[in-house]
Amino acid sequence: MSARPTPPLGPMPIAPRDGPATPACPPAAGPHPTRAAVRRAATLEETRMPNLTRLALALALVLSAGLGLAQRSLEDLKIAFLYVGPVGDYGFSYAHDLGRRALVEHFPGLETTFIESVPEAEVEPFVDQLVADGHNVIIGTSFGFGDGLLAAAERYPDVIFGHATGVERSRNVFTFMADFWQVYYLNGLMAGALTETGTIGYVAAFPIPEVKRHINAFAIGASEVNPDAVVEVRWLYAWFDPAGAQEATQALMGEGADVFAFTEDTPTVIQVAATRGFPSFSHYASMLPFSPETVVSGHLVNWDAILIDVVEKILDGTYVAGNLADVDYFWGLGHDAVEVGAEPGMVINPLFEERLGGAVIDHPELGAISVTDLIMLRLEQMSVLPPAFEPFTGPLRDRRGNLVYAEGESATIDELLGMEWAAENVRGPWDGEP
């Protein structure tokens, strides 16, 4: 678990993703993250590098050298990853490490290292050590690493730095983000069709733009299928609070919610909803095993989509330390950086296909259409570049009645990043509501 992107827009304080083991009470006894362990991960892969790849690489090298680009070879790269949590957190850092492993698989022979449980304030000494060890690409995956990475980047102008979920860049620091807004919208379509009471429960971590964007996208999806559906939100004010998630879900059941989604770092909501057989949507990792019969779908991240693109562009000389000030990834379905589903490849849990396929709605633009067809259509539209459909498209009003987007207008990336308003069918407290 780690610092999620918390763009410094809006009045909310930045809410760092604390390590999972931070006690709620006396700070004196905080468990210190286990001493970060450096691990080499590439020795095996190196020996497996097929000769053909080497040949192709050499060929590509010669070719592009002719074009005069600042070429680099794979052997030349040493990439280090800094994670804020343990890779065993089954959440944020775990997902980042899956990305790193997929990257190594994509580039056999690429040497990578990772350090887990890096305290956010101590990122610089770790960078010093990594640079001393010869690493020339360093990627930090927590919002809170930002200041440390930027400072280190000034001291090491020849090293390329990447900052996941970050917002500030420099000549040798790029930022990247895989975002779920489109996927939450798709989940919302399903939730709207599945709720019988018309109340959908949503357990959310912090009222920051990222989470608000996800709730809104979800709520807009739900109302597209079921104009009467409301999304009732309860806040944990923590990324990791299993007891809080349990009681928040119970409170939502008390309000009549019968379908559940969440943005926090435990599978608690799924487990609690399942005790009464209520459908839910998994978050970040595949949480289907926690309740195979009630998890409808969810959102999955593929950080490797971005990482592979970065490494390709470093290899062909597009990215060098010095020209990264404008390199900012905000990728969604179109780039395969995120995926909809309860597990990879399963968009809708087969157990729910009948209910969703049988639910035919009268769509204002598309006429009579089954919910499954609508989901697949939207998925298709958002999976192309540029996306043929944007969930935040006018006419769209916030719940106070203000027009946010007029007919034909859509949200820009900056507006997505700074979202503070609440969608019309969202209920519950909403800090910093404009």
Next chain:
Amino acid sequence: MDLDVLVVATVARALAFATPLLWAALGEVIAERSGVVNLGVEGMMALGAVTGFAVAFVTGDVWLGLGAAALAGMAGSLLHAVVAITLRADAYVSGLSLTILGLGLSALVGRAWVGRPLLNPMRTVDVPVLSDLPLLGPMLFQGQHLLTYAALVAALVAWVLMFHTRGGLVLRSVGENPAAVDAAGLPVRRTRYAAVLIGGLLAGVGGGYLSLAYRPSWGEGMVNGLGWIALALAIFSMWHPLRVVVAGLLFGACFTLAFRLQTVFPPELLTLLPYVFTVLALVFTALSRGRRAFGAPEALGRPYLRGER
């Protein structure tokens, strides 16, 4: 939501949330009554949670898991007992170390079980007869885990043993005036050991409830501060087993209401209340020192050495 529905739901959820607190706080009350403070509750609960989950996962038997959880908590407390009682080191430092050790160790051994669901967790049950009572039935005796009902019974048993048996008298005397107990030829050290070990056992059960019943899974840091709340509870209850239940329900109600009343009431204030109560209880305790009815065990936190004053 109607008021009576809200009240019933709040009490029921408060009890579910408070269950691990009750177990751990009862254990702490027993340990502190013998004069040994143990700040390692958080660590012992974490050890109990991870061990219980691992054993239940491997054997498929939650009750075996619960037994293992209890033993794990006890093993942690043994460490504390040796350091704080036999070696007479500072009990506060020793307890804190136990918390840090327990959290670290549980994270380490728990790696293999992160993100894995328990297929046969503890199920909720209704208490026969009592669950049919109007109001009280749905509040206290419906849809809870066995460990929740057992916690209520345990509090009752602890109260009887502590205040109505000779052993209980010895326990309390050791906590008040170990020299007098020693002079009477009764075992100070053995009593303290027993109290601390029982405390660890109960904390382990509390941890087991978390990973086997309340949220059947293991995740690093899943105790998430409950051990510290249990410590506060021991103080707030003024070291009395029955008041632990009342205080636990109060803490639990604040916690669950923070979510139920989020729309009308700032949740931070409600989650803060238990700690305000605890501080008030401490102040009250300090002011009423000398009036024996409310004070903390007189020898709390002081190692005992024969002949030393």
